[in-house]
Amino acid sequence: xxIETHFPLxxxxxxxPEAQAQKAGLLAAIWDLKAGGAAPRHFPExxxxxxxxGVEQVHLDPRFDWVVAQVxxxxxxxxxxxGIDLGQVDLYxxxxxxxxxxxxxxxxxxxxxxxxxxxxxxxxVPNSGSDESGCLIFFDNSRxxxxxxxxxxxxxNIIASWNELNQDQAIYEPLEGRxxxxxxxxQHAVSVNHTDLERVSLSFDIVVTAKPxxxxxxxxFLTPPPGxxxxxxxx
Numbered sequence: 320x321x322i323e324t325h326f327p328l329x330x331x332x333x334x335x336p337e338a339q340a341q342k343a344g345l346l347a348a349i350w351d352l353k354a355g356g357a358a359p360r361h362f363p364e365x366x367x368x369x370x371x372x373g374v375e376q377v378h379l380d381p382r383f384d385w386v387v388a389q390v391x392x393x394x395x396x397x398x399x400x401x402g403i404d405l406g407q408v409d410l411y412x413x414x415x416x417x418x419x420x421x422x423x424x425x426x427x428x429x430x431x432x433x434x435x436x437x438x439x440x441x442x443x444v445p446n447s448g449s450d451e452s453g454c455l456i457f458f459d460n461s462r463x464x465x466x467x468x469x470x471x472x473x474x475x476n477i478i479a480s481w482n483e484l485n486q487d488q489a490i491y492e493p494l495e496g497r498x499x500x501x502x503x504x505x506q507h508a509v510s511v512n513h514t515d516l517e518r519v520s521l522s523f524d525i526v527v528t529a530k531p532x533x534x535x536x537x538x539x540f541l542t543p544p545p546g547x548x549x550x551x552x553x554x
Contacts, residue, residue: 328457328489331397331500333389335440338496341385345442348382349417349519366424366509369416370522377521378415387412389498390438390523397436397500398527407533408541410436413524417442418509420453420518426509428458434503434524445516447495453512455491457505462487493518 356372369375377383390412398405413434418426431437445452464484465471471478471487478485491499501507503524512518529541 322484324483326463328459328501328505329397329401330457330489330491331393331400332491333393333396333498334494335389335496335498337385342442342495344382345386345521346519348377348380349419349442349521352377352380352417353419364424366418366420366426366512366518368418368426368522370414375414375416377417378412378523383415383521386440386521387415390440390500390525393498394436394438394500394525407530407537409528409530409544411526411528411545413526415521415523418520418522420509420512420520422512422515422517425453425511428506428508430506431503431524433526435527436500436525437503438498438500438523438525440498440521440523441493441495441518442521443517443519444493444495445512445514445518448492450490450492450510451513452493452516452518454493454510455499455507456510457489457491457501457507459487459489460506493520 352369352374353367353372356369356374358372359367360371361367369377378387391410394410395405398408418439420426439455441447462471465487469475471485527541528544529537531544531546533541
């Protein structure tokens with residue numbers, strides 16, 4: 320008897336052909352921004368993330384125009400594959416920041432609750448294509464096939480073998496020049512960089528809103544156009 324699987328997590332990726340030609344310029348801009356960022360606010364074992372250090376607007380910096388254009392084009396392709404009518408929505412890059420992971424550093428489990436779509440672009444990866452420099456890990460918190468809650472916990476040995484029907488993680492090895500796009504609400508983390516060199520990436524948060532003039536019902540499910548908002552007149 321066959322088993323059918325449903326409700327997949329859609330993770331999009333694209334290897335950008337001009338990555339090597341753009342690498343040096345992107346790295347120079349990232350090191351410049353990092354040097355001018357706020358005082359360190361992270362633990363030594365955690366990667367440096369620009370969003371915690373006042374460096375979260377690289378999408379407005381012309382030095383990143385190439386990668387911003389790539390993000391925009393590929394996010395549109397991702398949404399098209401998801402069946403979204405692009406004629407009814409507007410998209411905004413809300414914030415974007417560099418992430419630098421040195422030897423022994425990682426990024427803890429989190430999600431991006433203030434955005435809808437997230438993207439990561441790998442600028443520089445030691446041992447590219449292996450798990451040594453730290454993998455992007457997506458977690459399945461719903462675990463639809465866990466027939467008894469906690470059955471797959473690390474505190475038990477009841478699962479005899481892990482397979483596509485009981486897995487609770489999806490792991491992507493970092494590849495230099497690769498762009499990955501995924502839903503912001505999905506919990507994810509980055510494992511430890513086990514190399515002696517830094518891994519450098521750029522993260523993007525994107526918001527989807529309704530276009531002006533859409534049927535009122537769409538505003539129940541999409542944020543109304545920002546141009547229709549009114550800011551409080553606060554003292």
